[in-house]
Amino acid sequence: MARIAAARMSAEPSSPEQHDRRQRILRAASRIGTEKSLERVQMHDVAKAAGVAIGTLYRYFPSKVHLFTAVMAAQVDRLHEQAAQPAPGVEPEDAVADLLVQASRSLLAQPVLSASMLQASNSAHVATVADTIHIDSTFRDILLRTVGVEVPTAQDVTLVRLLMQCWYGVLQSSLNGRASMADVESDIRLACRLLLAPRSNAAQPSQ
Template sequence: MPRTAEPRQPAAPVSRKQLARRVAILRAASELGARDGLAGVQMLDVAKEAGVAIATLYRYFPSKTHLFTAVLEWHIEMFLEGHREGAAHGPAADGVTEVAETLIALTAKLLDSPLLASAVALSSFTEYASAVPSRYDIAGSCLGQTVLRLLGVRETRDEDRSTVRLLIYSWWGLFVAAQTEEISAQQLEADLRLATRLILAPYSDRSA
């Protein structure tokens, strides 16, 4: 009986030209996903829109699930980069409050495009369910590192990593609930502020 081939992992771009190709693919997928939704996006159309060969697309993203999971990560990274630059010129807030407001603003940005929000949510769930859980380093992700920075954590302990995981999983659940319209935007904000305040209570004094 033939063995099922192991899923191929995405190639990592190393040169500036390869990085530019990857960004072009992510941008094209974002535009098509926002217009057509996950089911309506074809990989060939993404390659054409990005101006790359279909083989190049599959080299970086072996499946549509890989592609839209990366789209989510890319959008989070872009938002946090811009949010950090803007925060540098704004009034200082305590770390816990700043984390809550950052998560609220990030969620609102992702929900600006309902079809794309649905595409990245479905893809991320599928990717997580099919992968080895230990592969995911939530605390080491861009979002996890941003939370730790806002809280003033310089030397990360196991407890810090667990707290960040708990917070991001809570945020993700609320994002999905808002994306599927189980909760309103107002309820989302209230729940995010409450979850952040409760989960990050031990950090209130150090970030004040």
Template sequence: MERILRSAARQGAANGLERVQMLEVAKESGVAIATLYRYFPSKMHLFTAVMQSQIQRMEGAVADVDPDADPVVTVTELLILATRQMLKTPLLTHAMMVSNNAALHATHADANVTHASFSALLLGAAGLAEPSARDEQLARLIEQAWYGVITAALNQRNPIEQVEDDIQVSCALLLAEWSHS
């Protein structure tokens, strides 16, 4: 399955969602088209899975977080790192975001898993092993703010300095009560 996700990510980065062909993903990843469709019935499913895979890769960075670090700084740095990576491949980022939005609209389970995984990633980065309902709300709000910043960066081609500053301000304002200082 990893070969399929890598192939989809490569093709999404090169061609964008609309121009990715499931047959080409199957060929490049060395699987039969029926196998691809068994795992991923549509491009929406495929690119939602690519997004989930990228979130799982970020979890490795969170595992190494210094428990004494300020949670706001840690979450901010994580989001800036993720943003830099995503903006290197704007067509792939667009494909993942459109697919995840479509899955959410269709109340597709994969999109809910992606949302829960990302919230858990943020809470883990903040060192909140047993988050309160308020902590979960703050994680949800910062995720939504970050999503808006990424969307604006993709649509308006905002410079990376502005994008990073927007992330820093959002985290400082929304997550102030997590700060150790």
């Protein structure tokens, strides 16, 4: 289990140079994390690979939990850039399923890094790891936009939250060797149909 080194929030970069240093740290952590599990990653190695002092690393990321939760947040940001509203004729639940299947394939292509990101974010507490809130809110916005919902109801938010939790569980099962990629895809598509199709059908005008 990764140790939470300090119960404090990460420092936020405020200048272009600080943003650049933070991005270098995240890229270095991603490279090292593709080969080493969260327990085996050494913060000194990340600092060296990023070309920053160890004190600088700990200023932005007080622990490996902070660091790899931030790596996951960066992945979610990239997914947000790729997401779009469904094309005409594509059911919203199918568009979401396609998005999540594509994201799953990308993550499972780097199983060691993905396991570390999930482990870190699952053990992170919102009181000290701000990126957990960023991940949840951004991921929620991605799914709602893909469904085509501009003003979500409370039920929309609940359904999306349940879908997010289901997706995390499916990914974890695959990373643990308990589900094949075919299982992952079929489970994701079924979850999207069960959770989103009723909402999609209710939005259609009555004949």
